[in-house]
Amino acid sequence: MGVQWVLVCHGLATLVVVVSFLCGQWPIFRGTPIQSLHYFLTFGAYDYFLRCVGYVFGNKGTNFVYSVEHACCDRPNPVLQILYLGIIGGVYYSIVTSSFSYIPGYYLSEVHIYTSFLAVGVGILLFVLTSFSDPGTVTPENVSEFLSAYPYDYIIYSEKECSTCKFLKPARSKHCSICNRCVARFDHHCGWMNNCIGEKNTRYFMAFLLWHFLLCIYGTIAIGLVLAGRLKELRIVYILTVYYGIDDSIRSLAPHVVQTFKWQDYISWQRKLNEAKASAAALKASINGLNSEPKPAESKWRAFFRRSPLQDAEVVAKRNVYDKGFFHNVWEIILPLSTRRSFFRAKLKSS
Structure with a gap:
């Protein structure tokens, strides 16, 4: 069962990194580890790297890093284009070698082998159009x-x-x-496309982003159905329900599957969950009984979604x-x- 836990931990770590990188500057994350991780990913890591290079190799090493940065980020170059093609090719190859042997399966027909190839091909076509078209x-x-x-x-x-x-x-x-x-x-210069994004190719760029978003959803669902199909074909759920002597359902089997991992952790989690519910109910009752108390501080979630006071202010700018x-x-x-x-x-x- 160690492999499953590694995958779960990897998924959670990836989620934290993505949220920190994209959303760490949001007000709701101010003063949290998410904001600190965002700073580290966007500035701190590179700064520490430069310090280490300077400490080990001196000014020559630092200047070499700056020259590489200038060549990769301040001049047209195909580095990120090659990296994109490598990522797409590597991921698709891993899916082909690991999942295509189970297609057709219980939930997926053989047509998904061809639709997946077509989906990746359309993504690469949009990439090429965005990269080599005139931005205006x-x-x-x-x-x-x-x-x-x-x-x-x-x-x-x-x-x-x-x-x-x-x-x-x-x-x-x-x-x-x-x-x-x-x-x-002009919108921006995209290093992944090695091209500017402007009046004439914004349509290709937006189509590229939308298509890859849908491609990720399609891939996630398809791989999930492959796994579900294998569980069905191997009758894993039925075998486990017979073993535990319970009804043939995922819901009744869930606590026993958790026990398979570690029963004491499951019991501890249930105890903490019940304690949290009881504490929340007691806190709600005490707040309702203290109407004269000052209003509690607004949560960060409410502050984030609250209507901006600027929206109620008089509009003084031109249309x-x-x-x-x-x-x-x-x-x-x-x-x-x-x-x-x-x-x-x-x-x-x-x-």
Whole structure:
């Protein structure tokens, strides 16, 4: 049973790391180990690494690390692209070698072998489209059309010349220091794609993220059904229920399965759970009996989801001219302005 516990611990550790990395800066985690782990993952670990390198190898070692960082993060390079393909290929290979021998199974048909290959193929296709498509490069030849498509609001964006390209920067554009080009409706430079994400390829990037999210869900469910099918085919539940002399059901079998792991831990957990319920009931009764007591401090969860007082304040800023509503904004991602007929008509007029 040691392997199962290793997998459970690995899953919990992965969950903690992911939550800490993505959400550790949220107010709800302020002053908690999650915030500390977030700081360590995003800054502390690299800082400690640099200190260790400097202590062992001196300034030459530190400068070498900085040069590698500059080459990998501040210049176009395919390192993360190769890493992505390696991760996708390695994971899919491990699934093929470990799970495909059980397909078709009790819950999965043979078609899932082909749909899984198709799903991974579509993900790689979206990756290629995002990586090698034009993000919406602004040039002296098309800058006037982008200026017409994205007017200035004179709040966030106003007339300003790009110091590198030497022409007026259209609103919502930015000069990418890594790619050394101005990009219309610039979002960010993605190292995984080795490309900027801008007006023309945001649709591919969003499709890539959505598809991989669905791919993870599909893979999780499929592997779960493979495991469930093996339990069914080997009649594990039936054998255990006969062994323990109980009803043929997962619910009645659960306490005995836990006992298989460690009965004393299960009993201790049940005792602590009952004590916690009793304490909560006593605390609730005492609070109800002390109406004159001051209101308890608001929990972090309630504070996080509470309506912001700024939402009730008087609106003093002008309307955001770039916020055209949810559906129009999504449609602008799917069909960028530079691909529409109006953009080409403006181009013809300017020429």
